[in-house]
Amino acid sequence: MALALQTFSTVKEANAALTVAGTRYLGGGTLVVRAANEGDVSVSILIRSTEPSLSAITVSGDKVRIGASVTMAAIACHPDLSSLAHAARAVGGPAIRNMATVGGNLFAPAPYGDFTVALLALDTTVSTKDGEVPIETFVAKRESNHAIVTAVGFTLPVDGGFRFLKVSRVKPTGVAVLSIAAVLEQAPDGTVSSARIALGCMADRPMRATAAEKALLGRKLTSDGIEPALAVARDGTSPITDPIASAWYRNEVLPVHLGRLLLA
Numbered sequence: 001m002a003l004a005l006q007t008f009s010t011v012k013e014a015n016a017a018l019t020v021a022g023t024r025y026l027g028g029g030t031l032v033v034r035a036a037n038e039g040d041v042s043v044s045i046l047i048r049s050t051e052p053s054l055s056a057i058t059v060s061g062d063k064v065r066i067g068a069s070v071t072m073a074a075i076a077c078h079p080d081l082s083s084l085a086h087a088a089r090a091v092g093g094p095a096i097r098n099m100a101t102v103g104g105n106l107f108a109p110a111p112y113g114d115f116t117v118a119l120l121a122l123d124t125t126v127s128t129k130d131g132e133v134p135i136e137t138f139v140a141k142r143e144s145n146h147a148i149v150t151a152v153g154f155t156l157p158v159d160g161g162f163r164f165l166k167v168s169r170v171k172p173t174g175v176a177v178l179s180i181a182a183v184l185e186q187a188p189d190g191t192v193s194s195a196r197i198a199l200g201c202m203a204d205r206p207m208r209a210t211a212a213e214k215a216l217l218g219r220k221l222t223s224d225g226i227e228p229a230l231a232v233a234r235d236g237t238s239p240i241t242d243p244i245a246s247a248w249y250r251n252e253v254l255p256v257h258l259g260r261l262l263l264a
Contacts, residue, residue: 002044003036003043003044003045003046004044004045004046005026005045005046005048006045006046006047006048007048007049007050008047008048008049008050009049009050009051010049010051011049011051011053011054011129011148011150012129013049014047014048014049014051014148015129015147015148017045017047018047018146018148020045022042022043022044022045023043023044023045023046023047024043024045024046024047025046025047025048025148026046026047026048027048027068027069027101027103027104028069028071028099028100028101028104029099030092030096030099030100030104031104031107031108032046032104049148053067053150053151054067054068054069054070054103054150054151055067055069055070056070057070057074057075057078057080057081059080059081059156062155062156063153063155063156064080064081064153064154064155064156065151065152065153066102066151066152066153067102067150067151068101068102068103068104068148068149068150068151068152069101069102069103070101070102071097071098071099071100071101071102072088072089072091072092072096072097072098072100072101072102072105072115073088073094073097073098075088075102075115076088076089076097083156083157083159083162084118084162084164086164087114087115087117087118087164087166087181088115090114090115090164090166090176090179091105091114091115092173093173096173102115102119102152103148103149103150103152106119106126106135106138106139106142106149106152107142109204109205110200110201110203110204110205110240110242111175111176111177111200111201111240111242111244112175112176113200113205113206114166114176114179114200116135116139116200116205116206117164117179117180117181117198117199117200117206118162118164118181118198119135119152119154120135120136120139120181120196120198120206120207120208121162121164121181121182121183121196121197121198122154122155122157122162122181122183122196123135123154123155123183123196124152124153124154125152125153125154126138126149126151126152127149127150127151127152127153128145128147128148128149128150129147129148129150130147132153135152136208139205139206140205142205157183157185158185161183161184161185162181162182162183163180163181163182163183163184163261163262163264164179164180164181164182164261165179165180165181165257165260165261165264166178166179166200167179167253167257168244169244169245174244175244176200176201176244177201177244177245177249177250177253178199178200178201178202178239178245178250178253178254178257179199179200179201180197180198180199180200180254180257180258180261181197181198182195182196182197182198182261182262183195183196184216184221184262186221190220190221191218191219191220192216192217192218192219192220192221193217194217195212195213195216195217196208196213197209197212197213197216197258199237199254201239201240201245201250202237202238202239202250202251202254203237203238203239203240204238204240207236207237209233209235209236209237209258210235210236211232211233211235211236212229212230212232212233212235212258213229215228215229215231215232216228216229216262221262221263222263223259223263226259226262226263229258229262230255230258230259231255233254233255233258234251234254234255237251237254239251239254
């Protein structure tokens with residue numbers, strides 16, 4: 001089936017074009033073009049916007065705003081986003097990272113969407129024409145979103161506060177068995193004062209490990225200190241089963257890899 005491509009200079013015009021049946025927004029194309037190649041006939045017109053703000057990265061102090069069209073490759077090499085470079089490089093190989101965008105990754109189904117796991121741990125907000133919403137809310141209802149994502153925003157964690165791990169059978173660019181991101185803050189005595197932990201592949205979309213977060217509070221990042229968090233790491237999860245790994249396997253290895261991340 002032939003696909004038509006329409007390009008608009010503003011997001012407003014592109015949003016208007018998306019009200020027509022059979023349209024889909026084109027970011028980097030790693031999801032929508034693949035779907036078309038695999039036989040998805042629901043899309044006949046691809047819509048894109050060249051508005052400059054979509055491709056901009058703005059860092060002001062510890063506040064970061066990343067346009068939805070920014071690629072993983074651009075994030076990986078940005079001097080002010082070095083803490084996120086590892087998470088950006090976890091998305092596919094070089095060819096994919098040169099095309100895959102922040103906005104598109106928000107819609108990637110498990111076992112993809114590794115960078116969204118990082119954004120969830122960072123307590124990111126997602127911007128559309130309707131305003132800003134917490135990423136947790138956006139991801140939960142992403143199928144019902146019909147407005148173009150324009151940007152994501154978050155506060156940079158303190159040095160050493162952000163941690164990310166992708167577990168895959170084929171390294172370094174294989175599909176994830178699971179991915180974990182954590183943003184931790186510690187008190188002067190070394191105990192955890194704040195924790196946000198996000199998981200990939202442990203549901204049909206990235207999710208928070210809220211029970212593990214609560215169990216970490218007031219504990220030190222030692223083998224004994226993290227044990228209560230590991231014991232409840234599976235709470236609320238519903239892992240996917242795919243050719244990479246079964247739900248049972250993902251549940252079994254989650255505490256192991258979470259422990260490695262917390263002790264890193």
